[in-house]
Amino acid sequence: MTTTVAAPAAATPAATEAKVRRGWTQHGLLFVAPFLVIYVVFLVWPTILGLRMSMSSVNIAGTNDNMVGFDNYAEAFADPRMWRSLWNTVVFTVLSTVPLVLLGLGFALLVHHLRFVQWLWRLSFFGPFLLPSAVVSILWLQMIYPPDYGLINGTLGTDFTWLTDPSTAMFSVVLTTVWWTVGFNFLLYLAALQSIPQHLYEAAAIDGASAWDKLRSITLPLLGRTTALIVVLQLLASLKVFDQIYLMTGGGPEDSTRPIIEYAYDMGFTGYRIGYASAVSYILFAIIVIVSLAQLRLFRKRAEGSS
């Protein structure tokens, strides 16, 4: 994006930069203040409040607000339904991340090498990502998965039980998710492919490299950083899954798809135990922080290793 900026012309960039940076100091906080107010009220404060709630027995009406220390956490760790929902979340994350990364890469490679109607491929593969989760869920639940008149069974003449059988429901939810969200990874890969310098391929062609050689020894290695980024974004997104599962299966059948966010939602907003729900949420929060920090360290090591 820096290409839109005109090339600097001044003779002493360091001096001018220092001047621009140092001037008008008293205005600095004013620039930051409006965002900061919203940020503190609607992100920092709820984060602290949630931690407090997770150590209390508060209900949805805000009453019975006794501090119970780590009781909610102890209860959560002993709760088989919490473990089940956490396990479902992990299964969903693993099952969705693999195809979402591989298909995203596959689509991007395909589209990158095609010289025809680029807009059509972009619209086809990225279009579903633009649909609201409610639209996607309703569409697949009502018209794609139903046993007889649904698009898949109706076209193939099968009567596969997609969302109604505990052994297939999670797979079906993953399939919908892959269809819906692969476009995001596809676009990230496409952008990365377009930024690979063309001369690398020309040099390889002179050396007599085949298309496969070029893919293996130029394209894929240079996509390494993008892949690492996509994997972590995908892991973090999948761990937070809620919408499509809540709308398509409601967590069923037999709790086979209920993710941890939905379990927290159920406990808090239909079971009225906000304190316990917060503890469950914060367990997921801890997992997300660990994944983020692990990824951060991995990135750093890689950056050090490559420099």
Place this chain on the structure above:
Amino acid sequence: MTKRFSISQLILLVVALALAILWLAPIAWAVATSLKPESETTKIPLEWIGSEITLDSYQLVLGTGGIVKWAINSTITAVITTFLTVLLSAMAAYGFARTQFRGQRALLAIILAGIMVPPQVLIAPLFAEMVALGLVDTWWAIILPQVAAPLIVYVLYKFFQDVPPELEQAAFVDGAGRWRVFFTIVLPLSRPVLAAVSIFTFITTWNNFLWPFLVSTDPNTMTLPVGLANVVQGTFGLRYAQIMASVVLAGLPLLVVFVLFQRQIVRGVAHTGLAGQ
């Protein structure tokens, strides 16, 4: 230059076409169903086109349902959220990138740490806060938490850091103040990144479900996804053509936005996604 057309290109084209058809089929099926007479929507074997093509479902949905109201609510909340997010984030990002004040580093660290906080785990405390503030069932309950977007501040902060200060220097020499420089030089200069961030925020806000679902129980303040989910969950004897007409109408605005702003959206996704690097 390589050849314009070859066997390998032809194979790739066929593969891409097959995949594109597969990927578009669910959307096409929604459109096809919405255009059928209600009595033919669950016919077996499947027929893509019914005995007649009719817009009855659209007429019914637009005439009786709340879909128009919800679309207006979605548009208003998404526009206000996007405007506030981009304006406040850009100001904050500029403050961090170009000015100095006491506690700056600590504040920046606090904001960057916020990137790790998933909004989904804050629903209970945020809801309690909204009840206390009396904001439940108002647009502000939907808007304000989404404006607190540390990731956007970070993206813009990185961008402003890379802008050469010389561009602002000339204006300072002419006697312009910090605010004038920000609004008349920095913001116009940043139009591409602002467009990318705006589009990303708009898409996210328009599609958001869980939070608006929690804070709008009044059909008058519901956004499109929430209203739609309520209709479907509360309907006995589903009318598939009408539901699919609603689905098409709800999905249409962003697809149109995509066709119009393809380049910016591609850049927006690439840029915002890559911000983590």
